[in-house]
Amino acid sequence: MPSLVEAVVPPGTLGEVAQPVIRSEGLVLRPWAESDIPVLVGAYQDPDIQRWHLRMMTAGEALVWVHSWTGRWASEIACDWAVEIEGKVHGRIGLRLKLGEGFGEVGYWVLPAARGQGVAPKALAALSEWAFDEVGLHRLELQHSTQNVSSCRVAEKADYLLESTRRSSLLHVDGWHDMHVHVRIAGAAAAV
Ligand SMILES: CC(C)(COP(=O)(O)OP(=O)(O)OC[C@H]1O[C@@H](n2cnc3c(N)ncnc32)[C@H](O)[C@@H]1OP(=O)(O)O)[C@@H](O)C(=O)NCCC(=O)NCCS
Structure with a gap:
């Protein structure tokens, strides 16, 4: 049946x-490569990344993960970037996409040694500008456990307004967590 509403972003x-390389404020967001596998394996050994991303990663899984992004980009369901500063990976940021609805959901982490320097909010601001201005998305969403205060700060710094709390919404290793939903709508200015 034909939709009465056009796709916000055409297939x-x-x-x-x-997949583009995105540059902003000394950060380079670039597609993942096989050479990143040791960094990925190390990242997923960090207790905080395990805690909030609910997974670990072997070298074999990292290889599959890196190659999976080619297909996910081609089918326009998700995309992911390594966040580099001066040629060194500091973190990751990505989007799950519903292009027809003009919607994206953000996910990110920063390596332990690089935390507290504003890497995540700057990467989030850069990705948001690209998603709104270059792709034409309308609504970007970010969800984090209400216990993850650091991620809440990232959302606030990148002008993702707190919209709601989803009660008992995501099962973590220690049980069900309430999740904050932060949102940024196209046209809202970033202040990072
Ligand atoms: C949440 C996270 C992405 C923040 O990235 P970041 O680049 O350190 O972000 P910022 O530098 O803006 O710091 C954000 C907050 O983290 C906290 N923080 C500061 N230094 C920190 C450090 N060395 N280690 C951990 N947290 C720190 C502070 O509360 C800070 O807020 P403030 O600037 O108001 O003091 C990062 O801590 C991380 O990857 N954590 C583990 C995985 C995770 O939580 N992913 C998000 C899931 S929704």
Whole structure:
């Protein structure tokens, strides 16, 4: 049945072009490469990344993960970048996408040694500008456990307004957590 509403972002907008490198404020967001596997394995040994991302990663799994992004970009369901400063990986940031609805959901982590320097909010601001201005998305969402105070600060710094609390919404290793939903709508200015 034909929809009465046009796709906000037409199919093919991303999948028919190469995943871009995004540069902002000394940060370089670039696609993952096989050479990142040791960094990924190390990252997923960090207790905080395990705690909030609910997974670990072996070298074999990291290889599959790195290659999976080519297909996910081509099918326009998700995309992910390594966040580099001066050629060194500091973290990751990515989006789950519903292009037709103009919607994206953000996820990110920063390596333990790079925390507390504003890497995540700057990467989030850069990704948001690209998603709104270059892709044409309308609404970007970010969810974090209400116990993850650091992630709440990242959302606030990148002008993702707290919209709601989803009660008992995501099962973590220690049980069900309430989740904050932060949102940024196209046209809202970033202040990082
Ligand atoms: C949450 C996270 C992405 C923040 O990234 P970041 O680049 O350190 O972000 P910021 O530098 O803006 O710091 C954000 C907050 O983290 C806290 N923080 C500061 N230094 C820190 C450190 N060395 N270690 C941990 N947290 C720190 C502070 O509360 C800070 O807020 P403030 O600037 O108001 O004091 C990062 O801590 C992380 O990857 N944590 C583990 C995984 C995770 O939580 N992912 C998000 C899931 S929703």
